[in-house]
Amino acid sequence: MDGLTVGDLVETNARKYPDDECLVSLTGDTRETITFLEFEDRVNRIARVLADRGVSTGDRVAVYMQNHPETIATYYGAMTLGALPVPINHRFKDDEVSYVLEDSEATFCVFDEDAAEIIATVANRDGTAIEDYLYLGEEAPAFAESYHAACEGVSADRVEVVPDRLDPAALMYTSGTTGKPKGCVLTHDNIIQNSVNTVYSCNFRENEDRFLVVTPLFHIAAVALFTNTFYCGSTTYLLNDFVPKRVMEVIDSESITGSFFVPMMSRALLDVDGFDDYDLSSFEHYMTGAAPSERELKEAIIESFDANLYEVFGQTEMSPVTCLLSPEDALTKPDSIGKSIINVSVKVVDDDGQEVEPGEIGRIAYKGPTAFSEYLGMPEKTDEVFDEGYFVSSDLVRQDEEGYLYFVGRHDDMIVSGGENIHPAEIEEVLHEHEAISEVAVVGVPDEEWTERVRAAVVPQEDESLTAEAVTEYVGERIADYKKPREVVFYDELPRNPTGKIVKGQLQ
Structure with a gap:
């Protein structure tokens, strides 16, 4: 061996x-x-x-x-x-x-x-x-x-x-x-090294912590959280469904010390009736990821839970954690995904594999012991995504002069309109600032004249009146005219997968 x-x-x-307790399953009234x-x-x-x-x-x-x-x-x-x-x-x-x-x-x-x-x-x-x-x-x-x-x-x-x-x-x-x-x-x-990296970087404690797993166990984030806790000899509490009130009750009654929530879960927890009546004094590790959390949400989490906020970034191919925004940087660099986690080397490259300058957008590439070995039955695809030992992701980022990384979008999501490359995340960032918009996603749709046109899927704030013209004008006043949405579609809610990521394919 x-x-x-x-x-x-x-x-x-x-x-x-x-x-010692390894696992506590809480189903209904059964413990x-x-x-x-x-x-x-x-x-x-x-x-x-x-x-x-x-x-x-x-x-x-x-x-x-x-x-x-x-x-x-x-x-x-x-x-x-x-x-x-x-x-x-x-x-x-x-x-x-x-x-x-x-x-x-x-x-x-x-x-x-x-x-x-x-x-x-x-x-x-x-x-x-x-x-x-x-x-x-x-x-x-x-x-x-x-x-x-x-x-x-x-x-x-x-x-x-x-x-x-x-x-x-x-x-x-x-x-x-x-x-x-x-x-x-x-x-x-891969699996054990991910736990080593996360346990060290997020200050897990041996045989002391009580982590709650409520995200589904078919997803690597939940499997990793259990393995992290298990690696430390600590206790995992398991819930089968995300019911916000029940989660708050468990944190209180079981003195939970940490958990992982996607942003949509965080918003639901903060909206629980009688939030201030729950005892959250034990809760120290608030981990979030899978989708961006805006500054206002981070501020609300930190103030309401009085916990250390760790924003993790990664993907299945990296087992999964690659980057971490520490509690110290949560509000000073709120739009960042942080820096590479320990034992993971990161660089930002163009489509030819050459490193780009700080501030330029490129694909994030990783090297380290957590990189997966292959896509099953897809040797050509596996070879395609590895370059000189680095796994080259389809995630687009930029890196500032201090080394902090910022997620821009997916290489697959790039919109090519009239010969121009348009990053959806840039438009989304602008629209997130609109006071009448609750959620937004930007996609490209086929267009005979422009190859693709920009479509904005918008969820208005409750009781707000908003027109497509107002959305388009708002974008045009802030970034280049060719990036303006040529089409605006209003939704009551955006389609998401079980981990909270917007499924953009359903918006095209």
């Missing part, structure tokens, strides 16, 4: 903190507590179940479940065995689930009651390689085994197969905001 693997963490923590020793037992049992049914090193195990303790145990059991868990977005519909099952070539599937209808629909479709199904729920369908019955029927001894730290550990799919999701192969070293 070479180096530390995820399975080693499970064994180490069971020895070091056997009777289930799992110690580190009990978690090891669960991980070993599901690993044994998988091994007994033919799953081995390198195989893919689809996991289509909500935020259950069994979801995490299955991830870790597969990784301990040397197989790759494949989390599936539990909001996906039939065709989306089929795509992931087929693309990943998963041979085993674990699903829960909420997923049963869709799994029954796609189970026999051509292209699906699933051989066995495990069901978490009261009564298993005819084509599946009961999860708990299977685990109770095997030994809790650790399986013999122990992967190398550089072996594949998980197959995480990108959010797919600009096309079909791509399967990113992450190694054990």
Whole structure:
């Protein structure tokens, strides 16, 4: 064995903190507590179940479940065995689930009651390689085994197969905001190094913290937060749904010390009735990301929670954290995504791979031990995104003279109109300053004359009257005329994926 693997963490923590709380699941009025020793037992049992049914090193195990303790145990059991868990977005519909099952070539599937209808629909479709199904729920369908019955029927001894730290550990799919999701192969070293970086940079404490995970476990942000907490031997509290009032109650009653919320969650928490009645004195680590938080929101979070605000930036391919805006810079550099996190090297490059000058817009490129190994089944795409050891992202940024980075947009989102390159984020930044606008997203749409034209999708503030002409005029008064929206569409709300990112494809 070479180096530390995820399975080693499970064994180490069971020895070091056997009777301490590893995981507390809060579902309805039920409070289930799992110690580190009990978690090891669960991980070993599901690993044994998988091994007994033919799953081995390198195989893919689809996991289509909500935020259950069994979801995490299955991830870790597969990784301990040397197989790759494949989390599936539990909001996906039939065709989306089929795509992931087929693309990943998963041979085993674990699903829960909420997923049963869709799994029954796609189970026999051509292209699906699933051989066995495990069901978490009261009564298993005819084509599946009961999860708990299977685990109770095997030994809790650790399986013999122990992967190398550089072996594949998980197959995480990108959010797919600009096309079909791509399967990113992450190694054990990627996952553990991300925790090392985050734990150090965000001041996690060994065997002391109590972190709440309420974002969905199919997303790498939630998996990473659990792993960060687990790496420290601290306790993770698990909620299945984001209900703002319930989150506030849990922070209060369980003395939660930290969590991760996307901006839309932050706004909902701040709007909870009786906010000032909750005891938030334990809450120290307020982590946010996945979408930008404007200055006003950051000010409200800091004032209301009296916590350290850490804004993290990253992507699935980097396991995921790459940049961090520290609490000290949250309000002095509110528009920045911060600087590269420890152990990640960053540069800003043009389309030829050459570094650009400070202030110029370019693609952000990363190098470090958290960079993924490959896109599954896409060797040409993998080669395309790596340049001299750097993963060259499609995220566009600029860097100031002090080294702070600013997100500009996606390279894929670039609008080419009349021969000019237009960055949507520049127009969005202008419109965010309009007092009558609550939310905005800018996209390019096909145009016979201009190739593309700028379309602004606008959500007005409540009780505000706004016209398309006023929006266009506002932009034209502040930036170059060719960047003005040629089309303005008003919405009650913008389409978002489960992590809060705007799905711009639905606006085009």
